Amino acid sequence: MTTMRIASGLGLLLGLGLAAGQVQALEGDAERGQQAAGACVACHQADGMGMNNPGGQSWPRLAGLPAAYIAKQLHDIKEGRRESATMMPFANMLDDQQIADVAVYYAEMESWPALPTAYRAADPQDAAEWLAERGDWAQDTMVPACSQCHGPNGQGVGATFPPLAGQHPGYIVSQLEAWRDGTRHNDPNQLMAGIAKRLDEAQIAMIADYYATLPARIAEQEAGAQEEDGQ
């Protein structure tokens, strides 16, 4: 009996593993992806940059997200691990191959802004930068710095930890809220859900704005530094 239970449990695990494996095994094609992405353009825009809609639902930037990340999200939306009334009908229109194709299409559309990786001390007077780079470890909070998983300047790590810098603030807020209320529960080991629940509203608003505006602020700083060098 025990063996059988273990075996069936294993089968379940293997099944999940295979499903994920198959998704990865399907090779996407950007040209086919463009064909399949016809319905995506209305919100995510022809350039894949999405749109921030203050007061309404914001549409995430997809251009330059890792293909494996996009594909996983589409599968998760289809299968209810990431609840989205808006996206569900569109995700359901795509079969596994089309998901792989669309994912590659958006991933290759434009690269995500590459930001500096060099260490820079966080300014203790800047609450948003402090949360992003140092976290909020007060007792019972235990919130790691965003950069500890999303990488230096929130530019993403691998296909699992998506870039935050340059994403629309309305979208970042909505996702953190989705983790808080449990409608999004597709993060590995609930790593994000637990942290989202320990953030307060003010921190969520602050961090969304911080990352949305970070690439522009860095570009400004770099331009300023070059000007100084030139003099």
Added chain:
Amino acid sequence: MSLRTSHLLMAGTLASALGLSLAAHAQENATERDYQLPLPEAPEGKVTFQPPHERDLPDNQYGEMVRKGRDLFVNTQALRGEYVFNDQNCSNCHLDAGRLANSAPMWASFGVYPAYRGKNDKVNTMAERIQGCFTYSMNGKPPEYGSEPLVAMQTYLHWMSTGAPINESLPGRGYPKLEATEQGADRARGAEVYAAQCAVCHGEQGQGQKVGERQVFPPLWGDGAYNWGAGMHRVNTAANFIKANMPLGKPYSLSDQQAWDVAAFINSHDRPQDPRRRTMESLDATDETFHNHQGFYGDEIDGHRLGDHDNFGDNPRPLDG
């Protein structure tokens, strides 16, 4: 009172103040020393100490030195190739830049040194203790006394300990000690825990993950990891750390059994040689002298004897002086 008696009395006071049975223990085992004897555990009780905030750092030379120390603590890779020869930063094992209780916080450590350490069988100053971290955890070379990196780190620790009592073990010090489980620590079970809970960040092969040159998730074995002399290679130390601090942002989410098992799995992989191996005739001698503790050094795993190599990682000369 003879000088000797007063020394003994002082030692006794120190020992009781720290709640140590260490001195007595060391004497009992005079012939069979455990070079890894840890300092006493932190007392039970609520963590009350709060280190000062960086926004209150003064704008003077002291404040500047604190900032330099802070930078080296969270970005120890700045010393790569000089004093650091693996991919680690201090803040990997001392979370929140050394401020977090139960993550071996610096404010609880600073005041207990100088202290006797079984590891090298002598009284160590804070500076020597930090140097030890460079030799083992960073697979590196200790910064010289009076050198800026060492002064900066000591100053950072000193500032963080503002208002902390001297010579008193505080709640939150070190990592909370896990009791042994009936099943013991099993690397096969640990492999499953690792795959499910750790690999997403630290990689299937424990290699960690980088963005550009920046190490985001530290390697746990292999050349980029802590070496065979580091405290973290001990299964109990790693289990204690993991239980209270890992996965990041999910403290105390693993069962005690899972923490023990995954610590055994991680630490049963090869890593840079113990630097003390250079002073010993053989792996056996190194094992017998320095590894009387819960670890896999010298053990045969999957047909390979761990530590049976002369790979010191990137360290060109792993023994100082």
